[in-house]
Amino acid sequence: MTSYQSRNQIQTQLKRLLPYQIEECRNCDELPKALGDLIKHNFQATFVCYDKNTNTIEVGVEDQENRDLYPQITVHKFSLEEAVSKLGKTFRNSDADLRFYGKILAGHGQYNRVDDVVLV
Numbered sequence: 001m002t003s004y005q006s007r008n009q010i011q012t013q014l015k016r017l018l019p020y021q022i023e024e025c026r027n028c029d030e031l032p033k034a035l036g037d038l039i040k041h042n043f044q045a046t047f048v049c050y051d052k053n054t055n056t057i058e059v060g061v062e063d064q065e066n067r068d069l070y071p072q073i074t075v076h077k078f079s080l081e082e083a084v085s086k087l088g089k090t091f092r093n094s095d096a097d098l099r100f101y102g103k104i105l106a107g108h109g110q111y112n113r114v115d116d117v118v119l120v
Contacts, residue, residue, distance in 0.1 A: 003102060004025070005102045005106070007093070007098055009099050010095075010102050011098075012089070014091060015088065017034075017085050018035075018087060019084055021035040022035070022080055022083050022084055024030065025080060027119075028082060029050070029052040030050055031048065031050040031057065034104050034107070037104060038087070039057065039059055039087065040102055041097075041100055042087065042091065043059050043076070043090060045059045045061050046060045046061065046062045046063065046071075047059075047060040047073075048060070051077075054079075055079055055080050055081075056077045056078060056080070057076070057079075057080070057083055058075045058076070058077050059077075060074070061073065061074050061075075061076065
């Protein structure tokens with residue numbers, strides 16, 4: 001299925017969806033898949049998880065400068081209270097990023113699979 005969305009629509013919906021996704025994380029004691037995918041994409045992360053004991057989101061980012069045999073992963077932690085502002089600063093505006101965000105938005109709460117997003 002193809003979804004047609006405008007740039008402004010995607011940006012506005014992301015800003016509206018983020019607080020609900022964070023609240024869902026708090027209520028269900030787990031990271032919603034769409035939020036995990038968004039964080040992985042924006043941080044170019046190796047992993048992302050929710051620690052319900054400390055109410056923090058942990059993001060593991062591989063050190064690209066390190067050329068060792070085993071990758072060095074830096075873990076960034078932020079509380080749910082600061083998650084909306086931290087994540088809001090990571091949004092990008094390139095066509096590829098907006099199409100990725102559009103797929104997340106189009107698939108959120110639906111059973112239909114979105115294969116492509118066309119920016120209008």
